[in-house]
Structures are given as C-alpha cells and as structure tokens.
Amino acid sequence: MSKVKTLGQFIIEKQSDFPFSKGELSRLLRDIGIASKIVNREVNKAGLADILGDAGEINIQGENVKKLDVFANEQFIAALSLGGECCAIASEENEDIIIVNNEMSKNAKYVVAMDPLDGSSNIDVNVSVGTIFSIYRRTSLSGPGTNEDFYQRGTEQVAAGYVIYGSSCMLVYTTGKGVNGFTLDPSIGEFCLSHPNMQTPKSAVTYSINEGNYVHFPLGVKKYIKYCQEEDDDTSRPYSSRYIGSGVADIHRNLIKGGIYIYPITSKSPKGKLRLLYECNPLAFIIEQAGGKACDGFNRIMELDMKELHQRTPLFIGSYDMVETASSFMAKYSSQDELIMTNPIA
Numbered sequence: 593m594s595k596v597k598t599l600g601q602f603i604i605e606k607q608s609d610f611p612f613s614k615g616e617l618s619r620l621l622r623d624i625g626i627a628s629k630i631v632n633r634e635v636n637k638a639g640l641a642d643i644l645g646d647a648g649e650i651n652i653q654g655e656n657v658k659k660l661d662v663f664a665n666e667q668f669i670a671a672l673s674l675g676g677e678c679c680a681i682a683s684e685e686n687e688d689i690i691i692v693n694n695e696m697s698k699n700a701k702y703v704v705a706m707d708p709l710d711g712s713s714n715i716d717v718n719v720s721v722g723t724i725f726s727i728y729r730r731t732s733l734s735g736p737g738t739n740e741d742f743y744q745r746g747t748e749q750v751a752a753g754y755v756i757y758g759s760s761c762m763l764v765y766t767t768g769k770g771v772n773g774f775t776l777d778p779s780i781g782e783f784c785l786s787h788p789n790m791q792t793p794k795s796a797v798t799y800s801i802n803e804g805n806y807v808h809f810p811l812g813v814k815k816y817i818k819y820c821q822e823e824d825d826d827t828s829r830p831y832s833s834r835y836i837g838s839g840v841a842d843i844h845r846n847l848i849k850g851g852i853y854i855y856p857i858t859s860k861s862p863k864g865k866l867r868l869l870y871e872c873n874p875l876a877f878i879i880e881q882a883g884g885k886a887c888d889g890f891n892r893i894m895e896l897d898m899k900e901l902h903q904r905t906p907l908f909i910g911s912y913d914m915v916e917t918a919s920s921f922m923a924k925y926s927s928q929d930e931l932i933m934t935n936p937i938a
C-alpha cells in the first residue's frame with residue numbers, strides 16, 4: 593500500500609471540515625492544481641521552447657510582459673472558466689475582471705484573484721517563479737460576477753495559496769485550518785502531501801529586502817536594516833540577507849526556515865509595489881495560518897480596505913517576532929502619515 597496522499601485525496605478528506613460545502617471549493621482547488629501542472633511543464637522547458645523573453649507588450653502595471661506570463665494567465669483563466677465553480681477572475685495581467693459567463697459558471701459561488709506568474713523578471717534566468725491565488729465567496733447574489741465581489745478584506749478569504757516552480761514544484765494552500773504543502777511527483781503527475789501542517793519559526797535570522805532601494809526607504813526601514821546588521825550574540829545578529837526577487841520564493845523559504853520579507857514604500861513606488869488583492873492578502877493568510885504575521889508597517893494586511901482592483905500596499909511579512917520588531921521601528925521612526933500622504937486610497 594502506498595503511503596502517498598495526493599492533493600486530490602487530501603482535498604476530499606478535508607471537505608468534511610466544511611459541513612455545508614457541496615464540493616465547489618474542492619473542485620476549484622483541483623482546477624488550480626491542474627493549471628499549475630501545465631504551467632510547471634512549460635516553465636521546465638522554458639530554456640528550450642520559444643517562450644523566453646518579452647512578449648512585446650506592456651501590462652497594466654507598466655511592466656514588460658513575458659511570454660510565460662501570458663501563457664500562465666491563459667492557463668489559469670481556462671482552467672477556472674471550464675471548471676464551472678468561479679464566476680469572475682481578477683488577474684495581475686488584466687486591467688478589468690474577467691467575467692466567467694458560461695452556463696455552468698454564471699451563478700457560481702466563488703471569485704478568484706491571482707498573480708499567474710509572480711517574479712516575472714526571473715523567468716529567463718532559470719530562477720524560481722510562482723503563482724499566487726486567493727478565493728472569496730461572491731457578495732453579489734447571482735448572475736455574472738462583479739467588481740464588488742473582489743472588494744472584500746483579506747479576512748474574508750476562504751482559501752489562498754501559491755505554487756512555486758522551483759527545483760521542485762510545490763503547491764501550498766490554506767482554507768483557514770492550517771497550511772499544507774504538496775510536492776509534484778513528476779513520475780506520476782500528482783501533487784503529493786510533503787509538508788503537512790506547516791508552521792513558520794517565531795523568530796529567525798534571515799531578512800529579505802531589495803537593499804538597492806535603501807536610499808528611498810522610510811527611516812523606520814533603514815533603522816531596522818541597520819539593526820539586522822548589528823553584532824549581538826544574544827539575538828544571533830547580524831542576520832543573513834537573502835533576496836531572490838521572486839516574492840513567492842523568498843516567502844516560501846522564509847515560511848520554512850523563518851525570516852522576514854519586506855517590500856516597503858519607496859520614493860520610486862510611493863504606494864509600495866505589491867498588490868493587496870492577489871499578492872499580499874493571500875500570502876498574509878498563509879503566513880498567519882502558519883503562525884507568522886503580515887502588516888503594512890502599521891496595520892494588519894488582511895484588515896486593509898480594498899478600494900481598487902490593483903491597489904498596492906507596503907508589505908512586512910514572516911516570522912511573528914521579526915515582523916513585530918520591524919513594526920516597532922516603523923512606529924518609532926516613521927509615521928503612518930507617510931503611507932496616507934503618498935497613498936490617496938489608504
């Protein structure tokens with residue numbers, strides 16, 4: 593008898609956690625798993641196929657779109673549309689929501705927000721990239737999904753997860769009852785439970801931030817970085833600096849080994865760079881479920897109001913004590929007014 597538990601088996605087993613569920617959420621997670629496997633196959637052969645480099649478009653965030661971004665976006669949209677459990681999709685790659693308006697989906701209960709290929713600057717250099725997803729119950733009653741269905745706080749997420757296309761492919765997700773990680777076994781084409789009940793260390797010795805932007809950081813972040821670099825035996829400082837530039841990969845490593853990831857406001861990105869809906873909220877849900885913490889420097893990420901589909905926010909996320917310490921530097925040396933002044937929607 594094989595001891596391997598596949599993602600499909602695990603999802604069915606866990607369905608009993610939701611006594612009134614009719615299995616829609618399980619099928620949605622299954623659809624995401626299928627799209628991830630297809631994207632992983634393409635990521636693995638990216639160096640061979642003609643899918644490297646720019647697709648020659650600029651996305652709505654003003655960044656170059658890579659061919660794999662386009663491919664991943666299409667795959668996830670196709671899987672979610674055909675699956676019949678989601679009535680609208682919000683994607684980093686699309687300015688407006690995608691309304692799934694086929695007979696099967698138009699009255700579906702859920703909406704899905706996603707960053708189909710996070711870390712896109714790393715695609716053509718064989719460095720890990722990822723997909724992030726976040727699932728909400730719609731707030732509109734029936735018919736096609738609406739923008740308002742996405743304007744919910746992160747605390748309302750029913751499930752969230754990410755896929756990391758790394759040295760192995762992993763899918764990590766939560767439905768609010770802990771975090772579980774599955775590794776793709778390419779020989780059988782299945783995600784298998786490899787990291788049950790993931791917990792992140794309360795404190796650790798790694799900080800992840802793009803220090804190239806140092807001069808543009810708020811004083812609280814500059815002071816915290818200096819604190820990380822000071823010598824102190826009791827707290828094992830100086831800490832190590834690790835920054836891949838793929839948020840999913842940095843946060844996945846920090847989830848397992850402990851650490852803090854920060855993307856603060858900078859004068860280049862006065863509202864922060866990362867997006868609340870499909871990057872920060874799902875990552876915050878996972879990290880909190882694993883015992884960590886996520887804030888914008890002052891406020892809990894999952895309690896921020898959603899006012900724009902592609903809203904940006906600063907992000908401090910990771911080991912609980914490290915995020916607390918970084919926040920205390922923000923409280924001491926920076927002002928929440930910096931966020932409000934530079935962020936008219938805050």
Ligand code: AHM
Pocket residue numbers: 655684707709710711712713802837838839840842865866
């Ligand atoms: P993307 O979704 O366009 O790939 O941007 C998000 C990424 C994060 O994954 C990563 O941590 C960060 O942006 C890197 O930004 P920078 O190059 O400014 O450090």
Ligand code: MG
Pocket residue numbers: 684707709710711871
């Ligand atoms: Mg991203």
